[in-house]
Amino acid sequence: MLCNDCPRMCNVDRTQRLGFCGCPNKIVVSKVIENFMWEEPCICGSKGTLAIFFAGCNLRCNYCQNYQISFSCKGVQYSAKEFADYLNSFDQDKFSAIEFISPTQYSSLLLEVLEHFQKKIPLVWNSGGYERADMIEKLAKRVDVFLPDLKYADNTLSTDFSHSYDYFRYASSAIKMMRSCKKEEIFKEGVLVSGVLIRHLVLPGFAKDSLEVLDFIASKIKNPFISLMSQYTPTPFSKIKRKLYPLEYKLVLEHAQKLKLDKGYFQDLDSASDSFIPSF
Numbered sequence: 001m002l003c004n005d006c007p008r009m010c011n012v013d014r015t016q017r018l019g020f021c022g023c024p025n026k027i028v029v030s031k032v033i034e035n036f037m038w039e040e041p042c043i044c045g046s047k048g049t050l051a052i053f054f055a056g057c058n059l060r061c062n063y064c065q066n067y068q069i070s071f072s073c074k075g076v077q078y079s080a081k082e083f084a085d086y087l088n089s090f091d092q093d094k095f096s097a098i099e100f101i102s103p104t105q106y107s108s109l110l111l112e113v114l115e116h117f118q119k120k121i122p123l124v125w126n127s128g129g130y131e132r133a134d135m136i137e138k139l140a141k142r143v144d145v146f147l148p149d150l151k152y153a154d155n156t157l158s159t160d161f162s163h164s165y166d167y168f169r170y171a172s173s174a175i176k177m178m179r180s181c182k183k184e185e186i187f188k189e190g191v192l193v194s195g196v197l198i199r200h201l202v203l204p205g206f207a208k209d210s211l212e213v214l215d216f217i218a219s220k221i222k223n224p225f226i227s228l229m230s231q232y233t234p235t236p237f238s239k240i241k242r243k244l245y246p247l248e249y250k251l252v253l254e255h256a257q258k259l260k261l262d263k264g265y266f267q268d269l270d271s272a273s274d275s276f277i278p279s280f
Contacts (some may be wrong), residue, residue, distance in 0.1 A: 046097025082110035129171035140181035153212035
């Protein structure tokens, strides 16, 4: 079977060779963190998530905080049935939600998994946003909460930082589909059990692009729920070598207020710290 899980449409047989993501024709899990609390409060709840960090990535952003696992494909390999059995082995009562982190490159296999997974708590699809809308429509039957990034509006930036000249075209379409499938946010005891939470990380030196991202969200997504982040922290591979200036973030925050994008989360600048990066 040819791999067409994401917009790159690699058309490669992953049993024979690897595509851009560097992943085989099996699900590869780099790390599992139980009771993971480093997300927005409505995602982690009081118990935290069962966070599944998948290996590889279809973007490999040069500033990725998880570069130790996204730039390679090291981890434990599972067939779809093996991974479903693994998920079913957890006591779901211990968690507020189950979170798939960077799962896009395994979309087809994970659809098979979810047919056999006995889900009792919300399932969160935490992705970079570079998705196919038709795949999102299929996933929405099994996924409860979409947690996508909307990284850029400018194709030059997405090419330079994330190897994807067409990022905005696909990410904007995918997020529209997410909203079409999950028309509103539904909460239960403070936990988001259904909906879409759009994340945007403000990049140092590129606040203008953030304004364009917010313009899109305000004009094209009905009743948007957002997380506006200031946590950019340079890694050894980052092309941007500094953290965000307070004035840059203030400019973006004020634009969000102007657009009445007030439903969601807004970080403090002290979030830009290595302490928020999981150890891999």
